[in-house]
Amino acid sequence: MRLLRFKTPDGHPALGARVDDEVINLTELGLPGTLDELLRHGASGMASVTAAIAKATKRIPLKNVQLMAPLHNPHKAFAIGLNYLDHAHEGNFDPPKQPVLFHRYPTSWVPHGVAIERPKASIEFDYEGEIVAIIGKGGKYITKEKALDHVAGYSLFNDGSIRDFQFRSSQWMWGKNFDRSGGFGPEFISADELPRGAVGLNIETRLNGQVMQKANTRDMIFDIVTLIVACSEGMELHPGDMIITGTPAGVGFARKPPVFMKAGDICEVEVEGMGILSNPVIDEV
Numbered sequence: 001m002r003l004l005r006f007k008t009p010d011g012h013p014a015l016g017a018r019v020d021d022e023v024i025n026l027t028e029l030g031l032p033g034t035l036d037e038l039l040r041h042g043a044s045g046m047a048s049v050t051a052a053i054a055k056a057t058k059r060i061p062l063k064n065v066q067l068m069a070p071l072h073n074p075h076k077a078f079a080i081g082l083n084y085l086d087h088a089h090e091g092n093f094d095p096p097k098q099p100v101l102f103h104r105y106p107t108s109w110v111p112h113g114v115a116i117e118r119p120k121a122s123i124e125f126d127y128e129g130e131i132v133a134i135i136g137k138g139g140k141y142i143t144k145e146k147a148l149d150h151v152a153g154y155s156l157f158n159d160g161s162i163r164d165f166q167f168r169s170s171q172w173m174w175g176k177n178f179d180r181s182g183g184f185g186p187e188f189i190s191a192d193e194l195p196r197g198a199v200g201l202n203i204e205t206r207l208n209g210q211v212m213q214k215a216n217t218r219d220m221i222f223d224i225v226t227l228i229v230a231c232s233e234g235m236e237l238h239p240g241d242m243i244i245t246g247t248p249a250g251v252g253f254a255r256k257p258p259v260f261m262k263a264g265d266i267c268e269v270e271v272e273g274m275g276i277l278s279n280p281v282i283d284e285v
Contacts, residue, residue, distance in 0.1 A: 001049060001153075001190035003035055005068040005111075013068060017049060018187060022059035026052050034072040035188055039136050039152055039239035046152075046190070069111045070155050070188045071134070076241045077104045078231050079159060081172060083221050083246025090254040099222045099230045104159070104244065108177040112186035115282040116160050118261060119178045125261045125281070128159035128247035129205030129213050129269035131198055133224050134188060135243070140236040147228040150237065153190040154198055156269050156277035157244050158183035158205075160261075163253045183269070183279040194273055197224045202272040203248065208265055215248030217271075222246075 002018040003026075014027035015034060027033045029052045031045075038045045081100035082088040088095045110116060118125040136152025160182040166175025195201065198217055205213035222230070227243050252259040261267060265281040 001046070001193065002187050003038075003049070003070070003190075004065075004185075004187040005035060005070055005072065007066040007068060013072070016060075016065070017053050018062060019053065019059070021062045023062055023065050024053055024056040024059055029056065035070055036072050036074065036240040039134075042137065042239070067111045067113060067186055069106070069109060069184045071184075071240055071242065073106055074240045074242050075238045076235065077106070077244065078227075078242065079104050079176065079244040080222070080227060080246040084215060084219050084248040085221055086215070086219070086249035087247060087251065088221075090249045090251070095221060099227055101231070102172045102176060104182065105177050107179055109157075109182040109184040110180050110279065111184060112277050112279070114279065115180075116158065116183055116261075116267070116279045117178075117180045117282055117284045118263065119162060119181070119284045122162045122164050123260060123262070124163040124253065124258075125181070126161045126163050126252040127205055127207060127212065127261055127267050128161055128251060129203055130157045130159050130244050130247050131155070131201070131203065131217065131271055131274070132157045132184070133198070133227070133243040133245060135237045135241040136239055138236060138238045140232050142228055142232040142237070144225050144229055147225040148191070148197055150228060151191050151224065152239070153188050154194060154274065155185060155188055156271055156274055158267055158269050158277060158279060159244060159247060183267070183277050185277055186275060189274055199223065201274070204270045205250065206268045206270070207259070207261065212252070212259070213248050213250035219248065220246060
């Protein structure tokens with residue numbers, strides 16, 4: 001199942017199901033207007049999507065749809081640092097013994113196709129291609145055996161980072177939350193469409209068509225099961241929470257000379273079976 005959030009021609013947000021190159025307006029058929037709300041309905045919410053797709057007679061060409069970020073306002077968006085061994089090494093960090101967590105806020109990302117912004121305050125605007133695990137079933141102290149039962153699906157993320165601000169202290173949140181610095185989308189992919197735990201998927205980040213990052217999700221230090229267990233130890237997870245699972249080697253700040261994003265660039269994140277997240281780059285006005 002592929003779900004997306006979009007704007008209708010009259011400007012109203014709606015939830016849609018993508019079927020090939022067409023979109024079914026689920027909100028028009030009586031379903032919630034956001035994925036966040038749909039996930040709060042649990043299994044019955046997903047069943048209602050299946051039923052709506054089966055009876056739908058009206059479809060919109062995907063090319064005519066203005067996409068929005070898959071989630072409207074998640075309770076929590078955990079992000080994971082240094083979760084690929086080669087990425088830790090390229091940044092001269094010791095591989096972590098426990099997951100490195102920080103947070104991203106919804107004001108820090110834009111949807112697929114919308115420009116991410118290099119801020120006035122810095123030129124050190126870096127890319128980080130990642131996958132996102134989206135929680136469908138809440139819980140606390142989740143066990144490894146049950147962890148993947150809590151995953152509704154996945155999406156893509158560009159964890160755009162302002163490096164000089166990120167490294168001003170040991171806490172990375174500052175450089176990871178500049179307004180409109182990251183990309184999220186293009187759609188939600190239900191967990192049953194991908195390998196269990198999203199293991200074994202090729203991930204690639206391209207800048208202006210040049211491959212900058214290339215890895216496989218099996219290379220994560222802490223897999224998605226481990227991340228769910230860790231995050232739920234301290235905070236109860238809720239439907240719609242996000243875990244942005246970390247980036248592999250090839251980031252711009254570690255290159256010699258460094259490579260940073262600038263106005264006019266196009267950054268793409270592609271994951272096997274999940275599609276492409278593409279965002280142009282502009283300067284903050």
